[in-house]
Amino acid sequence: MSGPSVDPRFAHLSVRSTFSLRDATIAPERLPAAAAEAGMRHVALTDRDGLSGAVRFVRAAEGTGVTPIVGVELALTAQRASVEPRVTLIARDSDGFAALCRAVSHAHAHGRGTPLLDDVGLDALADAGHVIALLGVESPVGLLLARGASDAAATELGRWRDRFGGEDTVLGVRDHRVAPGGRWVHGRPDPSEPGDDARIARTLALARRSGVRAVAVNDVRHERPDDVVVADVLRCMRLGVPLADRHLGRTTSAAWFTDPATMARRFRERPDLLEGAADLAERCAAPLTLGEVRAPRLTGRSPEQSAAALVARSRAGLVRRLGDPDGTVLARLDHELAAIDEAGLHDLFLAVADVVVDVQAAGILVACRGSAAGSLVCFALGISDVDPVANGLAFERFMNPYRDELPDIDLDVESHRREEVYDLVIARYGEHRVATVGMFETLQARSAVRSVGKALGLPPEEVDHVARRLPRLRGRDVTRAIERLPELAGSRLDTGRLGTLLDLVARVDGMPRHLAMHPCGILLGDDALLDRTPVQRSAHGYPVSQFDKDDVAALGLLKLDVLGVRMLSAMRHCLDLVNGVDRGGEPVVDAERDGDPVSESGGRGLRQPTRTAAQAQVPGWESGPFALGMVAHDDPATYELIRTTHSVGMFQIESPGQRELLGRLQPSRFSDLVAEISLFRPGPMRADMVTPFVARRHGEEEVHYAHPALEPVLAETFGVIVYHEQVMGVLSALTGCDASEADLLRRRLGDPDSRRLVRRLVLERARARGLGAEMVEAVFADVASFASFGFCKAHAAAFAVPTERSAFLKAHLFPEFMAGLITHDPGMYPRRLLVEECRLMGVPVLGPDVVHSTRDATVEVVGQEVADTMLGLGAARAARAAGEHPGPSLPAGWSWEPGAPDPLPPTGRDAGARDDGGRWAVRLGLAGVADLGHEDIGRILGLRPFTRVTELRDRVRIGRDAALALVGSGALDTLARVGQVDGPRDRRALRLVVEEAWSLRGRRPHGAGSRGARGARRGGPLQTTLSLELSEPPPDLPPESTAARVRGELLTTGVDLSAHVVSFYAPLLHALDVIDASRFRDLPAGERVRVAGLRVALQSPPQRSGDRVLFLTLDDRTGQIQVTFFSRALADCAWIAREAELVLAEGVVSRRGRRGATLVGRRAWDLTRLWRAWQDGMLDRALRERGTPAPHRAGGAGGGTAPTQGREAVRRGGGW
């Protein structure tokens, strides 16, 4: 033939990507490169139902020389059509893209999952213009042509031309070489399939007849021909059907990303169709400009009005906050306002301030998170609660004029009311200006194995076998995983099928599966928001952008992050109890207890405040209801409590590691908490920045500055670089640059290459300023090494606000705060430890009770006798009354000073005492009882009071399992008069009654309202039940042991209410000389001891040395003990530490700082196994199983039974 032929001009105008969601296999990011490799200058992305791939696609096209074109393929509402017609709509430019966004949102508004574009949407789209309608095989015209209805097709085409205009209406011609009759299924051809020859001939005839242009398309779904297998699997996964001929939606594998030469061969006789496609593509421009920051006009004010409003509100706010702000503060305000003015971001600050006001007005706690706390404007507007001037926080760390991005303002709100916050934002700005950020769930190894296996029709058990044995890997590691997993060899799938399965899993890995709502991002925009992003509805009805967080950042959309934080919910619960506010809207029908401060059980009116300002003696609370705003910084009582390291329940500082750090750091003011939070990060911990910091803080090491200029920057942290702000400050002190530039330099320290550049720049500038090169070198080396793991001080300060407030609540409003924690469970510990914390502070915890409890935990006032019984103090008080020494009768860890009226709890702090002789108690809520549904509780609360247990069956309609759970939890003790003369002897007896009563109901004949059933209920069985309820259990039944009762409580509530689990092992612990936590605290270093307790936390943080270390926290009813197992001991102890719930550990006391006593564990045992061995007289042997036993007290096995099933039961904890 002739010489080198020039590739024909062509561009793909119909291409689906992975964002067609389980349909096609090309990633949008790959598309521009694929087009460039094929020699195309344009390529279109036309996903089905959405535009989610658009931003990545456009971004990926940058620098490839390929112009990205964006379109969408949407289904149309159709009458009487068996196949829903679809049309491809292509944006010619950014105006067309805006129209597409609107059309996609409109189509999705029709219903979740099945977007349909109706005539209204189509007309709006056509009116907007700048959009091309590409009518292909599945279009209304294409479907009519397939049926041979040429005249109807011509009429239909005319309608499209009338709408979109002759230039923008195009017929797509596709040649996949489909045979007439298509794929034969069950030996029959498909009569609706005319075959591609006929289809093409009819389409070209129509084009000629109507004068509409026809162009070549390929409806691309996969990049290479062989990828069609993946497309087949994806389609079957989406449809939820097994792979079979009739489900493919294709008969040939021609829908790959064909190059122009291949297309030219297919359309050998009509090269003009390729030219047509290329010409059409040339008419289109990129639909998006990325990287532009836009400040939306959120408030509807003009820029001048906004600027004036921001100045006025900031100044007024500052006066409200600080009274009479000084010159420094006012200068800082002007500086920030000027920067905001420059960026045109007035509306952002005003809008966020308005959101905060709305949220607060709705009674929802809100806190500012992150670097926004560095802004004085945020402080003045009430967005943040930290004074950035007083705390040395940099505005430039938050909003840098040199950085071309919108500043992030993140708000924390009460977690269980986050959706209310969304509602408030939408109510203020309107649906058309608010959308939540999207987030794509992707196909991941395990779930992908299941779906691919299902599509392949493999036996579900075998697929499950494979899926369960796969570690949580990304799918593309799956093939490697199989070589390393001997367990997989146990699969009954042959290697061929297993290989096919895993190969396909690896090929679908990471593909987007489903659009979900991002957990916190909210887009705020002006009226143009919906021109920039298409939205669809979430399951809860919220508008969700089809773009994810990276996309919206690239688009320059304004995002507000609203995070749900459970600690805020817990604090709100606390405040509501204190102030007597009932937000639950629960129908509380409890007339007899109204106005009765101390009832028979000690309960008090549910909506009465627990305290008033006058009697509470809470610092800062002078009158009215208590509010968090009254919490002042640096309250001495708060920090005294923090220094004891009893910080369970305090935000951010409750983990075992943080408690150890608190012990060493001994914070005494807010700024110490800021430092604590910043130091407790992997980087500073690994680099051991803590040791010099602590030593210098306590004056044990001299503070030294490399240069006097650094002193003002580093003095607050004793010369140790802790904060990003200090890195900025040091750089600025060395070079003389301003804060904005210093922040840019700091950001560049992370990367080794740019670090070298920064170093040279710093050295040069410092020399010019006359600073000694050696000193500068040394300081820079310091800065560079700390820059990577320093922490933003504004972040830490923002965190420290809720930390300090939660500590304040714990110090001053302990029972209410603990009720909040128990209800919302915000921290790292199980609920039973929170209950234990109450006891350790002298506050008894009353179990859930259908008579007294609400849904959530509350606070009650009980008489001293009740409190003594609950805390196990009865015997000691009696001994003392009799003039004996109460010591031996006190529970473990308690003490009683000779002159004191009350004994002292193990923590040394009694938070339960009241002036009136009563004592505070926490009452658990019904929500913590297993098997009891949300509606069950609502009915219980609504139908109270009850006089007999069977009312729960007949009126409340509680199921049998829930009724038995109520028995086990003790929630029926009061109602059934358990242990009273006229009630069942114990819970076991009550259980028999309840089982009987509920099984009678179960035997009742079924059938909708059958008369027989009702008769039966009125007649015999119910009578029997009533008498049963009052009858005594059979006399030969032994009484229920405490262990059995606790077991029941653990199983139903996860909390050992009647007695601490460890207390059952007391005889053995005594025999083994086990030290309890309250005594352990004061042991000298180096002593070899044993400790025992229930595991409450196990952590394995990364260590500088790379060694593995386990931190085990044990709770033994007198407090918690930290046990550290270093790598040497791990071989012996790791298994026990991980697997046993009750652990006995032996080791050496280690002390760091004032409070930090920990045990360095050498050996560990499972306490329940030791107990059994002891019962069998085999204790020595059991101890020997791990090394030589230390001597233990002689003496045989003690009596009694321990709840050895504690392990199972404790696992169930957290079901509150």
Place this chain on the structure above:
Amino acid sequence: MKRYRETLDEVEVDDGKPVAFRWRGRRHEVIQILGHWHEDAGWWHRSGGAVLEVERTDLWRVEVAVAASGGRGIHELVRRGSGWRLDRIWD
């Protein structure tokens, strides 16, 4: 129309298109190609190796003349891989 599904051994091909073939001992010459389509077999039917490939099938509908008798007919030839088959005949 009659179905055969018989393997053809000798097929002459030009640029992928069938030109002539021998069936039941008689040489058939292709006079005219009436249609050419693709079809892919269900790849999941085959158990076997981990490498998944789609085996493309070409369907050729041709008018042929039998060299010996001069009789004519419409035949459907199927190519899968390098193998050829006669599937259907319309006389």
